[in-house]
Every structure is written in C-alpha cells, then in structure tokens.
Amino acid sequence: SVANGFVALERMEAFGEPELIVSDHKILEETGNSLYHHLSANDLLIPLIICSGSIDYEYKERTYPLVSAFVQKPFSIESLSYLVKSITTEKIAQPSFIAVKLPILLSFINKSFDLYLKLSEANYVKIIKQGEAFTKEDSDKFLKKGISHLYISIKDSFEFLKAYEENLNLVLSSKSVNNETNIVHTIDVLVSIESVSKRLNWTPELIQSAKKNIDTAIKILSKDAALRNVLKNKLANPSSSYSRHVGLLSYMCSIFSQNLDWGGDTVQTKLVMAALLHDLAVDESYYDDIKNWNKKAANLRDRTPETIKYRLHPLDASKLLQPLENLPPDIELILLQHHEKKDGSGFPRALTSTRISQLATFFNIVEELVEFIGDGENLETSLTDFKMWGDAYYESGHYKKTYEFIRKKIG
Structure with a gap:
C-alpha cells in the first residue's frame, strides 16, 4: 500500500x-x-x-x-x-498485432493505421502506411499468394474498431430501406473512389459527412415503393460502370458543395438526389456507348425513335419525382437541365447559360469531371485534362464562377 x-x-x-x-x-x-x-x-x-x-x-x-x-x-x-x-490466475501473452481479413480492409478510406505483413510469429513488416490506399488490386495480389489477412498494431486497435463500427452501422442502417444504399456502401464503389479521395485530400470527416448525405437522399427517395424498386434494380451491380459513375458523382456533389454560399442548407441533399436519379430512366443498352448517344441526342435533326427516347430521358427522370411530396423544385430543374450546355448545344431544350439554373450548372460541371475521371485509371492525367479543357470552355459567365469554385477543390 x-x-x-x-x-x-x-x-x-x-x-x-x-x-x-x-x-x-x-x-x-x-x-x-x-x-x-x-x-x-x-x-x-x-x-x-x-x-x-x-x-x-x-x-x-x-x-x-x-x-x-x-x-x-x-x-x-x-x-x-x-x-x-x-x-x-491465467497469464495470457498479449498480442502485438491483430489479424484483419482483406475484404474488411477494402472498406476503409483514408485509414488511420499502418498495415503489416506477418513473416513469422515474431517478425512483422510494414507494407502500407497510414492513409495510403489499399486497393482491390493489392487484395488480389495477396490472395494469389495465399495470404488472406494483413495485420494492424495493437496500439491502433481502438481507431480500427471505431472506424469499423462506423462502417458497420452504415451498412446495418441501410437494411431498413431494403439495401438500396448498396450504391455507396459496397466495397467496389468504395474502392473506386479510394484514389480520388486520396488525391483530393478528402478527410475521413468529409467522407463520413458525404455518406450521411447520400443515406438521407436514398431514404427520402425510397419512400415511394416504385422508385425504390427502380433504384434497387438499376444499382443491383455495384461494380458496373453505371454504379461507379453514380457513386462517384454522389460523393463529389456532396463534398464539393460544402461551404457553398448559395443553394440553402439542403443543397448537398438536392445534388445527391439528382445524382441518384439523373440517368435512372436511361436503358442500360445506351450506357455502353453513352458518349455517342449524347452526341446523337444533341443533334436535333436526328429523329430516330432510339435517339428521341434517349433525348427525352431528362424529362422521364423528372417524372420519377411526382409521387414524392414537398420536394424542392430545384431537384426537378437539375434533372431537366443536366444535359444542357452553356452554348446551347445540349438537350432536350438547347438552353444557353443564362437560362440554366445555378444548381444545374454546378451539377453539370461536376458530372463533366466524373466523366473525365472514368474508371479512375491515369487519375492525374484525367484531372489535368479536365482543367485544361475547363479553363478554355468555361471562360465567361456564371459558368466560369462555378467552374472556378470546383477547380479549387481539385487543386
């Protein structure tokens, strides 16, 4: 004593x-x-x-x-x-490292712990540093070598469990809306934004905030059973190009629109809802050659039934909102104008910049960026190309101001 x-x-x-x-x-x-x-x-x-x-x-x-x-x-x-x-009574040796299965590690973004490879019971080597990406390609490489686990230090176990619990809670909460939130919570979608989040210096707090905005948007839209089923069917394959496009667009709309001095308190939710719905009326057969269909739809002299059907999909998307009451009109306007161009070369109405809403302008520029990024390969080149193109294309008008706001987010 x-x-x-x-x-x-x-x-x-x-x-x-x-x-x-x-x-x-x-x-x-x-x-x-x-x-x-x-x-x-x-x-x-x-x-x-x-x-x-x-x-x-x-x-x-x-x-x-x-x-x-x-x-x-x-x-x-x-x-x-x-x-x-x-x-x-019983002395138990305290472990220095904890084994974690590879699929679980894939669900973390901007992780706050190092990853180790076990060489022997007493020898562990650090292979991925805190904050570095752990990608599906990394996982596949280890699996081919018969390695199913990597290790974290016991001192990082609290941070790991805290982050894992947050991920798990998001997945469990999504069950209440019949798994529609697979658009943002599947491993494939999370992996597809890993390199983007690292390059753009998205903090864990930013990503967590975006997830909450996306959850909110999905829960609002899922109040209508028919719309819920359309969402579920269209996003059934989380690794498809369509799901990756919508997933990355949803994250970027949410994160880039933080601290906007216009659009109101719900601007992030409005933009995310538009991201989820904007191409929901497009048949998957069009999506395999989407750039070509955009060109055909912008040519108002092309009156083939297939082109007309595609040209009118913004109107069809806006109709999906009709069963939902008390939604801000901004969302419908984004959907109607998400293919309009500042010079009047867009569709379905060939509007010019002075007639395109500010939120639709913001949405359209972010979607242009997502299309430049594509599948995420050669990311730095894609971002450079977007900035070179944007600097020349958005040289005047309110499009320029909005573009410059988004450009600063890219760095």
Missing part, C-alpha cells in the same frame, strides 16, 4: 514490478498520473484495476487503454477478490 503514484514509482524502482496494481481513480487524474505514463511509456503489461465512485466507461477506456478493469464504488471485498483472481 502506498500513498500516491510517486511513492509507487519509488517502490517499483526499489523492489521491481508488482504482479498487480489496484488503485483509486486518482492514479489516473491526480498524483498517480505519472505512474500511468510510466506504465504506458515502458509498455509494462501489469494488470491495473481502478476503483472510482463515478465512471464514464467509454471515456475511461478510450483515454486509459492500459487499465484492465474499472470498478465502481461501493463494492464488496468478495467482488474485488473475484476480479483480481480472474485477471491474475
């Missing part, structure tokens, strides 16, 4: 490490703080039981991970004795 943490340190120096430490909470927050830091700095795995009259377990466990157990006062000597025996 000692009076405080300083005396405890002196005893440890004189007599060696104890088998167990039981202390009042002051060991953490007052004179004993130095003892806790000594244990932490020297990686001493001495069982530590803290007794306190008031315990915020989540805060304590997050702030003081070395503590083996927290006991709330008052307690009986029998309960404390049982706890001591359960901690000290």
Whole structure:
C-alpha cells in the first residue's frame, strides 16, 4: 500500500514490478498520473484495476487503454477478490498485432493505421502506411499468394474498431430501406473512389459527412415503393460502370458543395438526389456507348425513335419525382437541365447559360469531371485534362464562377 503514484514509482524502482496494481481513480487524474505514463511509456503489461465512485466507461477506456478493469464504488471485498483472481490466475501473452481479413480492409478510406505483413510469429513488416490506399488490386495480389489477412498494431486497435463500427452501422442502417444504399456502401464503389479521395485530400470527416448525405437522399427517395424498386434494380451491380459513375458523382456533389454560399442548407441533399436519379430512366443498352448517344441526342435533326427516347430521358427522370411530396423544385430543374450546355448545344431544350439554373450548372460541371475521371485509371492525367479543357470552355459567365469554385477543390 502506498500513498500516491510517486511513492509507487519509488517502490517499483526499489523492489521491481508488482504482479498487480489496484488503485483509486486518482492514479489516473491526480498524483498517480505519472505512474500511468510510466506504465504506458515502458509498455509494462501489469494488470491495473481502478476503483472510482463515478465512471464514464467509454471515456475511461478510450483515454486509459492500459487499465484492465474499472470498478465502481461501493463494492464488496468478495467482488474485488473475484476480479483480481480472474485477471491474475491465467497469464495470457498479449498480442502485438491483430489479424484483419482483406475484404474488411477494402472498406476503409483514408485509414488511420499502418498495415503489416506477418513473416513469422515474431517478425512483422510494414507494407502500407497510414492513409495510403489499399486497393482491390493489392487484395488480389495477396490472395494469389495465399495470404488472406494483413495485420494492424495493437496500439491502433481502438481507431480500427471505431472506424469499423462506423462502417458497420452504415451498412446495418441501410437494411431498413431494403439495401438500396448498396450504391455507396459496397466495397467496389468504395474502392473506386479510394484514389480520388486520396488525391483530393478528402478527410475521413468529409467522407463520413458525404455518406450521411447520400443515406438521407436514398431514404427520402425510397419512400415511394416504385422508385425504390427502380433504384434497387438499376444499382443491383455495384461494380458496373453505371454504379461507379453514380457513386462517384454522389460523393463529389456532396463534398464539393460544402461551404457553398448559395443553394440553402439542403443543397448537398438536392445534388445527391439528382445524382441518384439523373440517368435512372436511361436503358442500360445506351450506357455502353453513352458518349455517342449524347452526341446523337444533341443533334436535333436526328429523329430516330432510339435517339428521341434517349433525348427525352431528362424529362422521364423528372417524372420519377411526382409521387414524392414537398420536394424542392430545384431537384426537378437539375434533372431537366443536366444535359444542357452553356452554348446551347445540349438537350432536350438547347438552353444557353443564362437560362440554366445555378444548381444545374454546378451539377453539370461536376458530372463533366466524373466523366473525365472514368474508371479512375491515369487519375492525374484525367484531372489535368479536365482543367485544361475547363479553363478554355468555361471562360465567361456564371459558368466560369462555378467552374472556378470546383477547380479549387481539385487543386
């Protein structure tokens, strides 16, 4: 028994490490703080039981991970004795690393932990640093070599579990709307934006905020059963070019529209809803050659039935909103104008920049960027090409101001 943490340190120096430490909470927050830091700095795995009259377990466990157990006062000597025996009876070697399956690692973006490869029971080598991308190509490479797990350091386990819980909660919450949220929560879609998020310096907070905006948009749209089924069917294949296009467009619309000084508080949700719906009326057969169909639709002299059908898909998309009540009219306007061009060369109405809404202008420029990025290969070249093209094309009018706002987000 000692009076405080300083005396405890002196005893440890004189007599060696104890088998167990039981202390009042002051060991953490007052004179004993130095003892806790000594244990932490020297990686001493001495069982530590803290007794306190008031315990915020989540805060304590997050702030003081070395503590083996927290006991709330008052307690009986029998309960404390049982706890001591359960901690000290069997010595279990504490692992230095935790194995994580490769598919789970693919669900993380801008991860806050390093990844290690296990060479032997005592030898681990760092192969991917904190914040670096872990892609499907990396996973496939390890699987071909018979490696199904990578490892994280035990010191990073709290951050890992926190991030994993957030991902899991998003997936579980999506079940309440019949899995429509697969557009943003499947591994394939998340992997497709990995390199983009890293290149554009998207923080975990930005990505989490975008996910919430997308969840909100999907839940609103899914209130109509027919629209919910259309969404589900169109986005059934999360690795398709269509799903990747819509997924990346949804993220970019949400993240790029943060801090806009116009559009209102719901601007992000409006843009994401438009991203989810804008091509929902397009038959998949058109999507294999979408650029060519855009050219054909812009040529108003082309009156073949197939071209007319494609030319009118913005109108068909806007009709999908009719069963939903109290939606802002901005969303319908974005859908109607998402193929219009500033010089009047778009469709279906060949509007010029002065007649295209500001939100539709924003949406159209972001979609141009997504089309330049494509499948994400040669990303730096794609971004450079977009900026060179945009600098020349958006040289005047309110399109220029909106383009310059988005261009700054690219860097």
